[in-house]
Amino acid sequence: MTSLREIAIGSTAEVELITGSDPTSERLLEMGITPGVHVRVIGAAPLGCPLELEVRGYRLSIRRSDAARVAVFPSAGPRLPRSASASLRRPLPR
Amino acid sequence: MNVTAAGAADASPPLTVALLGNPNTGKSSLFTALAGIPTRVGNYPGVTVEEKVGRFVHAGRSIDLIDLPGTYSLAPKSPDEKVAVDLLRGRLAGMPAPDRIVIVVDATNLERNLYLASQAIEIGLPTIIALTLGDAAADRGIEVDAPELSRRLGCEVVPVVAPRRQGIARLADAILAALPPRQPEGLATTLAAVDPAQSPAAREAIGRYAWIEQVVEGVVRRRPVVRTIDDRIDAVVTHRVWGTLLFALTMLAVFTSIFWLAAPLMEGISAGVDTVAEVVGGLLPEGALRSLIVDGVIAGAGSVVVFVPQIALLFFWIALLEGCGYLSRAAFLMDRLLVGVGLSGKSFIPLLSSFACAIPGIMAARTIENPRDRLLTILLAPLMSCSARLPVYFLMCGAFVPNVPVAGIPWLRLPAVVLASLYALGVVVAALAALVLTRTVFRGPPQPFVMELPGWRWPQVRIVLERVREATWSFLSGAGTTILAMSVVLWALSHYPRNEAAVEAEVASERANLRARLDGEADAATVADLSAALDALDTPEGLDAARRGAAQRLSFLGISGRFIEPVVRPLGWDWRLGCAAIASFPAREVVLGTLGVIYNLGDVDAGSEEGGTALVRRLRAATWDGSRRKVFTLPVALSIMVFFALCAQCASTLVVIWRETGSWVWPVASFTAMTALAWLGAFVTYQLGTFLLG
Incomplete structure (x- = not known):
């Protein structure tokens, strides 16, 4: 299983699931890191941690240890534009 | 204070309107645009979360705008967020649920902002959405179809540019006219359709975001921007x-x-x-x-x-x-x-x-x-x-730390090394204290650090000035x-207690004491210092200073200084130093002034060349009562500096700790712990210094 922590800087990955059910995982979900969403790893702080992410059109910073709890599908290729990522999403339950 | 040409309010009670939104959405800007400077700022009962209310009049109706703490969801993770949620649900003691909710939604970041909005709409109170930062969104190639968004969410959506006051009057109109929202189309069914195997929190997030993705589809148009600002x-x-x-x-x-x-x-x-x-x-x-x-x-x-x-x-x-x-x-x-x-x-x-x-x-x-x-x-x-400790460091380093090179490096002087070590000491002790506290008093699960x-x-400018004023x-x-x-x-x-007779007696004994020491003193420098002190007693200013010193030594503070002498003895201090430490409690920066008064110099400006020199001379000449042994030696000077580096002898700091934590427990605990640390540090410094330097 690949986690967000292992995603190279500049790459995009699709979230599979978030492990655990504590305040941190809850906050990650609320901030929009939900299964199926595409997350781009923009960079890391000079000391290597935390990471800067782009998700749902905004920027978010999380620590590497928390990124390890975000399971992702192996990279969907570098820098996927958002419109493309939307069309890749599975059909939503209605 | 009022937004629009409004005139006098009618007599009906003010409409209460809660302003809800994610952090960084231009919420405070909108608050200022609607209500101006808050008319009431305080704390919510029992918590240190700030309550900010602004009253304004629109179309003859008084409106109380309550600025809720910024929150990402209605499942609170912090006291700030809990207050926001409790207030909306009418669960906050003494505060009924508001009449209206204005949800601030950032147009540049619609999906995540709609998460909170969708939860708040479900409360069922009359709700208006203020769509902010439309200008910033346009810069980023984002366009939001507000009427369509309004139709899909089931409540009014008013685009506003708060700093330019665009849409503010329309928003105020919408606040007055707002009706309870329809249940948002498709939300309940989407939430119900999420895989029940997921945890409740995950189901909530997955379902809501799935619904939000449908809502924004066709409402948000993005011009492809290769590289945003x-x-x-x-x-x-x-x-x-x-x-x-x-x-x-x-x-x-x-x-x-x-x-x-x-x-x-x-x-x-x-x-x-x-x-x-x-x-x-x-x-x-x-x-x-x-x-x-x-x-x-x-x-x-x-x-x-x-x-x-x-x-x-x-x-x-x-x-x-x-x-x-x-x-x-x-x-x-x-x-x-x-x-x-x-x-x-x-x-x-x-x-x-x-x-x-x-x-x-x-x-x-x-x-x-x-x-x-x-x-x-x-x-x-x-x-x-802090900078208030610097004068103590400077005086002690200048007077009692020999100005010699360290490790044979000509430009690396001992006083500078001592000064740097004192700064390092504070940082190292703070780091150790943090390690200990997070493993004892503050033990708990790791705190989420998910920062937007x-x-x-x-x-x-207006918001910046308002923060400064606040x-x-x-x-x-x-x-x-x-x-x-x-x-x-x-x-x-x-x-x-003021006792003129005791003060005069003290001054007389001081004079006798100096005379006795002068007799049979061989060291020329000491003779000069002692006769200077004796001569000073014959000038009106010198006598006045001596009286003030005596009065201070005989005051409750002075008495407590004598009382604590057994405690400060192991630090190499005499009772006068104990006195000065206690007397510096109102504010650390007065410690040198206090030393000046205690040593009969009156009000010296220890920062000035002249005052500093006078104080240093007096301190160098100071001896233990009834002996010729000098009080101030290198180990004592170091012990004083270490004590002041670590102690909490600053009443103002403790008062601010009380205000900011909302409890006397923390300033008391902080004072006790820091004094203990300071004493221990000074003790080790003095004892080790005496042992090493002989």
Whole structure:
């Protein structure tokens, strides 16, 4: 299983699931890191941690240890534009 | 104060409107545009979460706008968020549910903002959505179809540009006209359709975001932008080299302004207070009342106002950095450094500021949302060596630390090494204290550190000034009054019991003592010092200073100094030093002044060349009562400095800790622990120093 922590800087990955059910995982979900969403790893702080992410059109910073709890599908290729990522999403339950 | 041409309000009770939104959505800007300066600022009952209410009149109706703390969801993770949620649901003691909710939704970040909005709409209160930052969205190639969004959400959506007051009147109209919302189309079914195997929290998030994706489909149009403005700025600001350099420069600017830029302002205030004291003192007859007014009340008020420049400057910077989006980037850059001791990057600026003064530093901890991190930062801030400790360091290093090179390096002088070590001592002790506290008192599950890095934007002058005004006023009205009251009490302790006869007797015995020591003293320098002190007693000023010194030594404070002598003996101190340490409690910066009074110099300005030299001469000549043994030696000077580096002998800091934590437990605990640490540090320093230096 690949986690967000292992995603190279500049790459995009699709979230599979978030492990655990504590305040941190809850906050990650609320901030929009939900299964199926595409997350781009923009960079890391000079000391290597935390990471800067782009998700749902905004920027978010999380620590590497928390990124390890975000399971992702192996990279969907570098820098996927958002419109493309939307069309890749599975059909939503209605 | 009122938004629109409104005229007088009718007699009906004001409509209460809660302003809800994610952090960084332009919520405070909207608050100011609607209600102006808040008419009521306080704390919600039982918590230290700030309550801000502004009243305004629109179309003849009074409206109370309640600014709720920024929150990401209605499943609260912090006390701030809990207050927002409880208030909306009418669960807050003494506060009925509001009549309307205005949800601030950031157009640049619609999906995540709609998460909270969709939860709030479900409460069923009349709801209006204020769509902010449309201009910033346009810059980023984002266009939002507000009427269509309104139709899909089932409530009014009003686009506003708060700094330019666009859409504000329409928003106020919508507030008055708002009806309970329809249930948002498809939300319930989408939520119900989520895989039941997921945890409730995950189901909530997955379902809502699935619904939000449907809502924004066709409502938000994005012009493809290859590289947004945020991309370009972030590439520099979070860059390994440039980002670090920019950060260092920014922090240097912040620190310089509170450390040096504030100094002339503070001196100006002190000079002003002195003038007032002189004028008022001239109007009153000599006696206890004059002393109370001049030395107690006016001096006390001065010691409060003197903090204003540093607080105002620091909050100016914080508001500026927060307004443009740099504050969270700074926390992002520094996080790794503070994670090791159990804090986060958000503690960096409060702790850095504390090197200038703990008071603005502790207040700056308001920018830390996480309550545990905030409290820990508040408790560690006083351990950073503040500028009020510098005069003590300078005097002691200059007078008693030999100016010799260290390790044979000509430019590396011992006094400089000692000074640097004192700063390092505070940091190291703070780091150790943090490690111990996070493993004992503050033990618990890891705190979420999921921090939004908001889009870059121009800070707004009005919001920046409002932050400065708010911080300064909350200090003056909250902590200031208590500090003033405390100064008066401490004045009384250092002036009573007044016993003229005992003072005269003390002065006489002082004179006899000096004469006795002069007889048979061989050392020429000491003879000169002693005869100078003796001659001074014959001048009117010298006699007055001696009387004041005696009165101080015979006051309650002085008596307690003698009383605690057994406690300070192991630190190498005589009772006079114990006295000075106790008397410096009102504010650390007075310790040298107190030493001056205790050693019969009257009011010396230890910072000046002349005053400093006089004080140093007096201290060098000081001996243990009834002996020729000098009090001030290198180990004693080091022990004094270590004590002051670690102690919490600063009433104002403790009062601010009380205000900011809302409980007396923390200042008391902090004072006790820091005094114990300071004593231990001074003890080890003195004993080790004596052992090594013989």
